[in-house]
Amino acid sequence: MDERVPRDFETLRTTILERRQSLPKRIAQIAAYALDNPDDIAFGTAASIAASAGVQPSTLIRFAQQLGFDGFTSLQLVFRERLRERNSSYDERLAALRAKAEEGAGHRAIFDGFVAAASTSLNDISGRLNEDHFEAAITLLAKAETIYVLAKRRSYPVASYIAYALGKLKIRNQLIESAAGLNAEMISFASPRDAVIAISFSPYAPATIEEARVISEQRVPIVAITDSSFSPLAQFAKVWFEVAEADFAGFRSLSATMALAMALTVAVGEKRRDTAGKRKA
Amino acid sequence: MDERVPRDFETLRTTILERRQSLPKRIAQIAAYALDNPDDIAFGTAASIAASAGVQPSTLIRFAQQLGFDGFTSLQLVFRERLRERNSSYDERLAALRAKAEEGAGHRAIFDGFVAAASTSLNDISGRLNEDHFEAAITLLAKAETIYVLAKRRSYPVASYIAYALGKLKIRNQLIESAAGLNAEMISFASPRDAVIAISFSPYAPATIEEARVISEQRVPIVAITDSSFSPLAQFAKVWFEVAEADFAGFRSLSATMALAMALTVAVGEKRRDTAGKRKA
DNA sequence: GGCAATATGAAATAATAATTCCAATCCATA
DNA sequence: TATGGATTGGAATTATTATTTCATATTGCC
Structure with missing residues (x-):
């Protein structure tokens, strides 16, 4: 399989959008669903996703194969990776930064402190x-x-x-x-x-x-x-x-x-x- | 089973921290691992997680059961839910700001645009x-x-x-x-x-x-x-x-x-x- | 130190999920 | 409208994964 397989979500997304026109109906349907509900793809099972998208599980696998993956599982990995890479929730992250900064663990903590202060300020003004x-x-x-x-x-x-x-x-x-x-x-x-x-x-x-x-x-x-x-x-x-x-x-x-x-x-x-x-x- | 089962990550986290002292060694080990690597719990399989944490899969299940879940799968759901939710809040807000800014709805949009740009930059540097x-x-x-x-x-x-x-x-x-x-x-x-x-x-x-x-x-x-x-x-x-x-x-x-x-x-x-x-x- | 209760490890088993296969259907083209 | 190729649906098969079980080890207590 020398076809280029999208490894990261953005590439995948682009690839899907490019090919959208040329995809068969059901495959296009699952493609649209995938871009609209990436979280579902990341967490669901082939069966559950297929059901939500209104197609058969086999279609889902064909969709993955069309994109160059060898199955649904490898496609799903990309969607999971995306969630992993996304940073933690804003509040969680801020709290973590602040905590690290407060416990004063070295110079990195100083940096975290300033980032946290800046984020807090922005957050605050945006509502006020x-x-x-x-x-x-x-x-x-x-x-x-x-x-x-x-x-x-x-x-x-x-x-x-x-x-x-x-x-x-x-x-x-x-x-x-x-x-x-x-x-x-x-x-x-x-x-x-x-x-x-x-x-x-x-x-x-x-x-x-x-x-x-x-x-x-x-x-x-x-x-x-x-x-x-x-x-x-x-x-x-x-x-x-x-x-x-x-x-x-x-x-x-x-x-x-x-x-x-x-x-x-x-x-x-x-x-x-x-x-x-x-x-x- | 009338025991209260933690439904959301925060409650779960608190529960684990409370009980930490009274947990058996291996269970405590997996408990610590879970709090340190929540993403792994969300995405991994029982076997892979157990291996990373240095325990047996069965221990992982016992851990889940101790917390009142009926198995690893239900515990995992909480960790997945957390990922789902954390993506929505901050990133969505930022995206909303950016969207408003891009559609150019008045002067407020300009302000939103600058706030979004600043937040994005901070976000970015803090990880890099x-x-x-x-x-x-x-x-x-x-x-x-x-x-x-x-x-x-x-x-x-x-x-x-x-x-x-x-x-x-x-x-x-x-x-x-x-x-x-x-x-x-x-x-x-x-x-x-x-x-x-x-x-x-x-x-x-x-x-x-x-x-x-x-x-x-x-x-x-x-x-x-x-x-x-x-x-x-x-x-x-x-x-x-x-x-x-x-x-x-x-x-x-x-x-x-x-x-x-x-x-x-x-x-x-x-x-x-x-x-x-x-x-x- | 011996005994019971508890905890752990490892493999067997059950469950669940992905994939494949084949028949049915759809669609374009002659 | 007939025909071949592509597409789709659904069940059978295979694989993976969670769970259970049981033997073994550890711990706390008398």
């Missing part, structure tokens, strides 16, 4: 994002002539990624950082037709808060990403997001903040394209 | 991290007098977070960035007693590659985080990590890279503390 706030922020930012990006210290990486992405999307932006200590001057150029994305988490970098205050007094609308409603940033912001980042070893994850920041950025880009399109039309 | 490389990198960095951090453009946010964290941990470091265009001079100070963390993904920023080349010619050891073994960074590095980041809307996630970067940083901090402690003692 307020969609109205999100839309409001996008609208506000899409109208801005220049988007100022304001963040220091721990939040600075997010700001720099926002600036990078905005640049890529050809949206005029200004990262408020200055080796020459000219932040105040930079800020003074901002007008109500601009907008600000400000990011700060407890303990809030005083410079960020102060700059946010100044800029809000110039009536420049602020979108804030912060960690609680008591955040001093919230009071200056037109729209603000509460992001709870899990921490590990004293360093908080940035994954949720990053995801939100990127989503904001790209959504603004998209909104601008839409608006520009409409204006032209 | 090479522990030997990780240890090697930590050892190498812990010995360095100064840690240079090198990354541009998309990878720059990671570099800035590393620099922030290293600073917090009081580890001497130098982020290679210079508004004044003095990168080359900065690099020229690096010696073989220092070390570099370099981060670059395709399309590799030419400046990063060039600087990595120069610095490696000065015999400064480099730890690289990059995206494939073909990466030009890999050839200059003493140790390198392959990180596959999922992307969305043209922007790759940074979550896995961030987690790895933070883990490296904190592990280096810890290793230094340990070493310092030993030296004192």
